[in-house]
Amino acid sequence: MILTGAGRCWRGLVFALPGLWVLGVVVFELLSPLGTPFIQLLAAAPAIACAGSGRRQCVVLGGGCALFALVPLGSSGHPDPMGRAGTCCAILAVVVAGYLTTGRRLRLLRELERLREIAATAQQALLRPLPPRIDGITVAGGHLSASEGALVGGDLYEALATPHGVRIVMGDVRGHGLGAIGTVAAVLGSFREAAHDEVELPGVLRRLERALQRHLGQRAGAEPRTAAPGAPVGAPAPKQEDERERSCAEEFVTVLLLELRADGEVAVLNCGHPWPYRLRCAADGGARAVVVTSGEPLPPLGAFPLPAEMPVMRLPRLLPGDALVLHTDGAEDARNAAGAFFPLESVLAEAAHGTPIVPATVVEHVRCALLRHTGGLLTDDIALLALRDDRQRLPVHTPHADLARVGRPRS
Template identity: 70%
Template sequence: MIRTGAVRCRRNLVLALPGLWVLAVVVWELVSPLGTQFVELLAAAPAIACAGSGRRQCVVLGGGCALFALLPLGSAGRAAPGTRLGTCCAILAVVAASYLTSGRGRRLAQELERVKEIAATAQHALLRPVPPRLGGLTLAGGHLSASEGALVGGDLYEALATPYGVRVVMGDVRGHGLPALGIVAALLGSFREAAHDESELPGVLRRLERALHRHLGDGACGEAQPERQSAEEFATVLLLEVREDGEVVALNCGHPWPHRLSALGHGRSSRAVAMAPGDPMPPLGMFPLPADTPPLALDRLLPGEALVLHTDGAEDARDAAGEFFPLTGVLAEAAHGRSVVPSAVVEHVRGALLRHTGGVLTDDFALLALRNDHPRSPAAMAALPPVRSCLRE
């Protein structure tokens, strides 16, 4: 409310400034006891109007100032008619120049808005919002780009319902901003096809690797040309497959492991635990994938529990004092209440991250939260085989 009032006051001041300038010059011209001519200062009024108010006010004020310059009033009355005519012509020249400059600036502003609208549409199509519900899961995602003017950077995520369960990808391309969009597009396009076509998760990962090599101009997977292969071009990737019974399997290529959130109810502290079922493989693009890449089993995701996937832009963010962002603690705060709300978790973490960094990001940030909403069946849960624990406090 206060900010809206301040904006309105500033806008009114900009609109009134040219008129106040003309009024001040006219009054000083009429009452000045020194005999000094100030009417030439009226030429600034049209320029001020064009800069802050618009072309129409520029023309109106310019015409009025030009007519006033011709009138023999005050100290201007002692000037020769040729001087008054010269002043009038100078004011009209300023009006014409300001009018043309303002028109060009307006066209450039409109063109910039169209370009920004097209870029926003393209970026939203590339990193499209995740559906709120998918295959018995509630989802929410969010991202922030470290590059000014870019909605999407080098982070990527997607979730798809497939015959094999809900498959999720979270990745981080080296670098950020617009230069990383090409690799993001290649990986997301490959995942959206492979997630439905490949019956096993390792097959999806190999499709992603081939897409990355093709984008970088390499040959077949594992046959990159030495002179064209760059160790600086890589992407970390985390693949998850969440099955209907809550079983979760994963393949990790150099990416941070997810967190598991459990809301324990009012009066009890919620839990946010980093999962670590094993060491991740190297990032895609650095080395060929090994021949055997069995997926790792994460702890079963119980009904009401949530997984939070993120990029390293969250863990590596620092404040002005150099302190790292306390992601695990912030996630625990976001899981308060009787249930974990994915959208609330994403917004809470995003707001806390911006406050921690003062709004200045040095790396892209992406977060994806998914909650198991399958009904809890005690008999079915008791019949499930135990899953090896992979939680790390």
């Protein structure tokens, strides 16, 4: 572990605090004008050492305090052997208790660190980091969870290079935090398979819907059922049955599916999700952030069945150097202490200032601005995904241009 300057100072203070306490007690004992005994306060030193350091420091300091307790100090007159012996026994008792408590604390801390490492690995496997480039597209993603200590919440995103183009999903599960991770896992797992297997985007969306329905059905069946008082053994409670069915019926996921093709064409299916922003550098060195829309979105997945026909919508062609920023509604709905909404559009324009637009810089700039705006107190999960098209377009050859080139004399 690498300690900063402030961390080293704090650690040194923790080690020095028990010694400072002992020194203070001895000084008060020596300088007490009324002969008031302060030596009993030495019993607190081992407890201070155990709270801030390990076993060795606790034992060494406890022994030193016991020795000090046996030596008559100050102007208190005749020494009190019984009182000093009692103080010595109290110090030794605190040393033993601190020794055992510190050992248990260290074991619990090691176990907690292992559990945190396992949880972080599992969450990163679920919402895995994106590669910096995917088939000529520069990509960067970021996530902020409203649950303290969680890396993943109710938002999801993924970008994959497939035979049908670069396919991207951005979604938002109803609710937030750890309770939505199961639904996130079901939707992401289905997308990672369907994005390669399905030729058309509507087929991918139908696969996501079926995966969500299976997940909700399994979750409803796995919840325990308790019978009402006086009901026969094994009979489910009607109220709890209705509440469970209503909870599953209210579960939904907003989804934005994108397909970036080699010619810069962007195909999209939107199920109740916010539309993305398009970033483009201006001639004066600045940047513009504009919401790109393409018709009325479909209802969120799970709220209503998908229609039989789902026409794929088209966004404006993504030119080389242009960028798209996908986000969940937590970014636009974030408020500060005064109740003002987060100005996502203006922050995106600031983040994209300069040429070229760097997706990782855009994501980090928005993330820091969100934390400043909310003071770190998030009420909803937030996900961001920025991508820039770096693929070079080949010139389109027409038959007339080819004939003119054939008939042109060689120099």
